Amino acid sequence: xxxxxxxxxxxxxxxxxxxxxxxxxxxxxxxxxxxxxxxxxxxxxxxxxxxxxxxxxxxxxxxxxxxxxxxxxxxxxxxxxxxxxxxxxxxxxxxxxxxxxxxxxxxxxxxxxxxxxxxxxxxxxxxxxxxxxxxxxxxxxxxxxxxxxxxxxxxxxxxxxxxxxxxxxxxxxxxxxxxxxxxxxxxxxxxxxxxxxxxxxxxxxxxxxxxxxxxxxxxxxxxxxxxxxxxxxxxxxxxxxxxxxxxxxxxxxxxxxxxxxxxxxxxxxxxx
Numbered sequence: 001x002x003x004x005x006x007x008x009x010x011x012x013x014x015x016x017x018x019x020x021x022x023x024x025x026x027x028x029x030x031x032x033x034x035x036x037x038x039x040x041x042x043x044x045x046x047x048x049x050x051x052x053x054x055x056x057x058x059x060x061x062x063x064x065x066x067x068x069x070x071x072x073x074x075x076x077x078x079x080x081x082x083x084x085x086x087x088x089x090x091x092x093x094x095x096x097x098x099x100x101x102x103x104x105x106x107x108x109x110x111x112x113x114x115x116x117x118x119x120x121x122x123x124x125x126x127x128x129x130x131x132x133x134x135x136x137x138x139x140x141x142x143x144x145x146x147x148x149x150x151x152x153x154x155x156x157x158x159x160x161x162x163x164x165x166x167x168x169x170x171x172x173x174x175x176x177x178x179x180x181x182x183x184x185x186x187x188x189x190x191x192x193x194x195x196x197x198x199x200x201x202x203x204x205x206x207x208x209x210x211x212x213x214x215x216x217x218x219x220x221x222x223x224x225x226x227x228x229x230x231x232x233x234x235x236x237x238x239x240x241x242x243x244x245x246x247x248x249x250x251x252x253x254x255x256x257x258x259x260x261x262x263x264x265x266x267x268x269x270x271x272x
Contacts, residue, residue, distance in 0.1 A: 008082040015086065020093055020170040021112045028083060033073045038091045040174045041167035046091070047146045058145055062088055093172035101180035107161075108180050113173030114162020118184055121155035126185075129155065149178070156181050207234065214241070 004015040008028070016025035024035040046068040050061045062084070069087035070080055089095060102108050107115045121129075129151025133144045153166075157177075160166055169177065211222050211230070214237055222230070 006086070008085065011079065011082045013083070013086065019112060020090075020172040024090055026083065026086060028079060031075065031079065033075070035069065035073075035087070035090055038069060038093075038171040038174075039167060040169045040177070043091065043171065043174050044146055044150055047149075048144070051145060053143070053145075065091060091171055093170070093175035098175060098179045101183045104184065108176065110162060110169065110173035110176050113164065113169040114160065116157060116161070116177060116180075117159040118156045118180060119158045120184055121152060125151070125155035149182075152185055153177065153181050156184060210234075210237065 006013040014027040026033050050065040066084040066087040069091050129148050133148035136142050208222050
């Protein structure tokens, strides 16, 4: 914290920075302005008109977002354009890397905004957020991703232990909260081998769903159970409800370490 000197496209700029929860004083050329803290509520409101869908992607109009941060300053166009990086930095809560989110149930440090404890949202909560984010009907249905994201945050925020309510959390706390909430609630396809497909994934899916159906467990609980205990449970289930594989005599090819070699005849060759 303190004073930061910048050169923005030839315009000397000095920032008097004392944390994202306090106003930011900006001295650019012969102009002085003050940016008020960029809160969670202001960020969500700005995202509603600065984001748009492009196919299956969501795009952010950074120029419009910067203009929202600088709104009310009445700067000349050229100076406002040169201050866009400062505005985006202010809205993003700085450019420091976001830390790895904590494990479920542990406290998330939000800096001066306090700390938060998150929990995964339920399917019912997700459906409620989706219903609130959809408008129109049929081909005219429109999806509001910001309403959906806000619903996810509010459903997942179990405890906010800080001096301000959620709407007044500063931009750094907002960035930390959004990052952790999305990581908690979205399945990571690249990290989950169950979603990769293939014989091993199909076998794992069948075992997982069989245990969930029999025991009323969630997949997460099945996967967190020691492997030896899972094997015992599956053997107990086989005593009462033999699986299709266990109902027939075992074959050598069923052994997990077996290597199966298939030999097929060459197709007949055409007569010369």
